[in-house]
Amino acid sequence: MIIYNNKSYDQPKRQYEEDVLVLEEEDQVYKLVLHNDDVNTFDFVIMCLIEICKHTLEQAEQCTILVHYKGKCTVKTGALEKLKPMNQALLDKGLSSEIV
DSSP states (O other): OEEEEOSOSSSOOEEEEOOOOOOOOOOOOEEEEEEOOSSSOHHHHHHHHHHHHOOOHHHHHHHHHHHHHHSEEEEEEEOHHHHHHHHHHHHHTTOEEEEO
């Protein structure tokens, strides 16, 4: 806060200048989680992640390995409207996924 004094000696007043922080509303971040299964091959899952989630080959391979060893992996984050079609496309391909 900065305080300025007026040069008027008859009516001394102070002027205040304040910095106000504005809180911006952020979109809630959701996660698209892919779960492990014993049906689909590594190559098929990698292909689906590249096609649906727009992963690079390296990203898709890493996610597939994490899903295999950890049981699940967050493959995408973002707004719910963006993740819903991706989740449905993964489900349509026979993969197990959910939005959390």
